[in-house]
Amino acid sequence: MRIVVDLNRCQGYAQCVPLAPEVLRLNGEEALMYDPNPDDSLRQQVLRAAASCPVQAIIVDRLDENGEKA
């Protein structure tokens, strides 16, 4: 799957980090680092992490692996 985090919008609340620790990490106090193309098996975790973001900065692809609208 594919994600991108709008790091202008991200304010380092880090609510997402414990929900998908393999995908989203903090580097220091508030700089978010993430895996933009995590394994599809992590989709549920990532969707939960995205939903938890207070500023909705995590953008998740709206397509499935066949390129169809998910």
Place this chain on the structure above:
Amino acid sequence: MSTSALVASALDLVKEFKANGRIVIVGASLAGLRAAESLRDEGFNGELTIIGDEPHEPYDRPPLSKQVLKGWVPADHTVLPRLRKVEADWRLGVAATGLDRATKQVRLANGDQVPYDRLLIATGTRSRPWFNPKEAELEGVFTLRTSDDAARLQAALAAKPGRVLIVGAGFIGSEMASVCRELGLEVTVAERADAPLVGALGGVIGDIAAEMQRDHGVDLRTGVSVEALEGDAEGHVRHARLSDGTTLDVDVVVASLGSIRNTEWLEGAGLAAGFWGVGCDAGCRAFDVNGVVTDSVYVAGDIARAPHVLYNYQFLVLEHWDNAVIGGQVAAHNMVSLEPDRRPHLPLPAFWSGQFGVNIKGVGVAPFGDQIVITQGSVKDRRFAAVYGHQGRTVAAVTFNHGKWLEYYGALIERSAPFPPPPPGYDQAGDMTPIPARFPDPRVLTGVPDVVLTGHDPTERGAEFRPKKR
């Protein structure tokens, strides 16, 4: 014809264009992709062609200098998410080499001609190469802009080189130095100015950035340039000669010298295109070389140069991530809309940079300011906010690990609040006296900053009249 009949025929034109028009987007990165998605969202069902010189589908570049170099994320794993399905003819791996506005065709490197009714220019920038082409060919000499660049550099860093030399301490150079230290590599940063980040943030913040680098073990050398690179018998770089007479033993050299805007392919097209990008109005419509706005050519992303209301209507170029996203979306909207429905693209510039465990974020155009005041937090703890002013106005702000406050300062900038600004009433810094922000004299050669105010003339600063070649 009555007025209502004219209106009806204009609406028919839009309907007809949305159904059967031909749009070509040149540039298949962030701005091009988001523009394509927006065109389909806006109900454009005509032919859409997307041309990109890289063979890859659109990917995100900011991770390349961070999590990719670090080896956490593979270089080909920053593919951008799609916001919707886009029916388009993707012409990837072939560069556009020319534009003929008379016949409305884009010429490609493989000889193909692609006709358009409306064109979006989103060709962005490339990295400025090492100035000596022979030395640039040495094994171990890199630049970083594309995912292929990142893959090669990451492999070189993973091979544990003895010393890495980074030439240029802008944001990308500083981020790469940070990654080198996180990987436990010895790294020297050579910067022509007196401190890192001075072009973007001035000397006061530059001094803080310099301290941060040194505290993390970077061998930072300022006020020097790298005059020559020398290779061994196998053609691998081994030495770098600095302007202060010293010679460094190095195994990897990264030239981080800013970017070059990809405008060469527009030569002879009669557009206001040049060193600083392609001049366009606030609605993303390109200007021709005489300053006349075009009807069918639009510009978005790093290459767009548009007048900005917040900065005395100077033309502003912005190599910022959200400028590509929003610029692409606004351009797309305006390409399929009638005059009363067109929208302006007047972003409040915003950026971020993660380095040495600190999240540096900014809003506004700092080099437009000449004074700075630390408003919140503590410089010593590297957790603070600072505000830039110009002639009594608040024009920009930067935060170190204090990003939550940026919105507050952004709102001040948007309404041209007084400078120094009213204290935020929380976490105030001790001394609120403005001091000179210490930006380098614009005539002094330093790295080209990624946000530049480029004057009031659509064609000045490098755009020049070149008669069409016959």
